[in-house]
Ligand SMILES: *[C@@H]1O[C@H](CO)[C@@H](O)[C@H](O)[C@H]1NC(C)=O
C-alpha cells in the first residue's frame with residue numbers, strides 16, 4: 001500500500017508538474033507585453049542575429065587578455081551608445097556597466113565576461129584571431145555579443161520594465177578575478193540578483209543545463225620553489241638533489257585528497273608544472289613546481305591550502321631542501337565555489353521551461369571547473385547556467401580552452417533571449433518585494 005501511495009504521488013507530480021509551471025508563466029510576464037518565447041523570436045530575427053554575429057566576430061579577431069580589454073570595451077560602449085543605453089566606465093579598468101529601465105529598484109544584473117586566453121588559435125577560418133598567441137577559446141566573445149543582444153531586446157521593452165536591469169561587462173574572468181574587482185568598486189551594491197551564462201560545447205543547441213546549490217568548484221593556485229644544492233650528477237653525495245625532493249613532494253601531495261579529504265566531498269590537487277634542470281649530468285640548484293587545487297566549500301578549500309603549504313615545506317626538508325610556497329593571490333585570487341541560489345533556480349526553470357520547453361532544461365552534474373561568477377554569489381543572490389551549442393548535423397565541437405574551440409553562433413538568440421527574459425521576469429516577479437525605503441535610491445547615471 002505504501003509503495004502504491006508513492007507511485008501515485010510520483011504520477012501526480014509528473015502529470016501536474018508542468019501544468020504548475022505553465023500557470024505561473026502569467027506571473028513571469030506580468031506587466032510585460034512579451035513572453036520569453038516572443039523574446040526568442042525577436043532575437044532570432046535575421047537583422048538581430050546578424051548584428052550579434054558581427055560583434056562576436058569582430059571581438060574574436062582581436063582577443064584581449066584580462067584587464068587589457070580596451071578595444072572590446074570600446075566596441076561595447078559604441079553599441080550601447082547606438083542603443084541609447086547609459087553606462088558607467090571605466091569600472092575595474094576596462095569594465096562597462098549599463099542601465100536599462102526605471103532607474104529605481106529592484107535592480108537585476110546580467111553579466112558577460114570579456115577576456116581571452118593566452119593561446120594560439122588553430123582553427124582556420126575567415127575570422128581567426130589576428131593576434132598571435134591570444135585566442136577567445138572560452139567563448140567570452142560570444143558572451144559579450146549575447147549580452148548586447150539582451151540589451152537590444154530590453155531596450156525595446158524599457159517602458160514595461162518594473163525596475164532596472166544592470167548590464168555587467170566584466171574584465172578578467174580567466175584567473176584575474178575581474179568579478180571581485182567590479183564588486184570592490186561598489187557599483188553593484190544595490191543589485192538584488194544577478195544572472196550569468198556560459199556556452200557549453202557538449203550540450204545540444206536549444207538546451208540549457210544548471211542546478212541549484214554548489215555547481216562549480218572553488219579553486220586556488222600554488223607555485224613552490226624547492227631549493228637544494230646543485231653539482232655533478234655523478235657525485236650526488238656532494239649535492240642536495242631538488243629533483244628527487246620535488247618528486248617526493250608531488251607524491252605526498254597526492255595523499256591530501258586520497259587520505260585526508262572526505263571521499264564524499266569532491267576535491268582535486270593537481271601538480272601541472274615541474275621545471276628544473278637542463279642537462280643530463282648536472283643536478284640543478286632548484287626546482288619549481290606549480291598547480292591548482294579545487295573543492296566545493298570554502299572550508300575544504302582553505303584546509304587544502306594550509307596542508308599544501310605544510311606538505312611542500314616539510315616534505316622538502318626530509319630531503320634537506322628548503323621550500324617556499326606562493327599562492328599567487330594577487331594575480332589569481334582564490335575563487336570561491338559557485339553556489340546557485342535556490343530561489344533563482346526556480347525562476348530560471350520557469351523562464352527557460354517556458355521558452356525552450358521543460359524537456360530542454362537539463363540538470364547539471366557538478367563540475368570541478370570554476371568561475372569567478374562565484375564572487376558575485378558571495379554578495380548577491382546569483383545564478384549561472386550553461387547554454388547548449390552542439391549541433392550534431394554540423395559535427396562535434398571542441399571543449400573550451402582547446403586551440404580548436406569553435407562557437408556555434410546559432411546559440412546566440414537563445415542566450416540573448418534568456419538573459420533578457422530572466423532579467424525582465426525577475427523585475428516583474430519581485431518588484432513588489434523591495435522595501436519602500438530602498439525604493440528611494442536612484443542610479444545617478446540615469
Ligand atoms: C635552507 O635554509 C637555511 C636557513 O636559511 C640555510 O642555512 C640552508 O643552507 C638552506 N639549505 C638549502 C639546501 O638551501
Ligand SMILES: [Zn+2]
Nearest residue numbers: 138174400401
Ligand atoms: Zn575559461
Ligand SMILES: [Zn+2]
Nearest residue numbers: 138139140198
Ligand atoms: Zn569562460
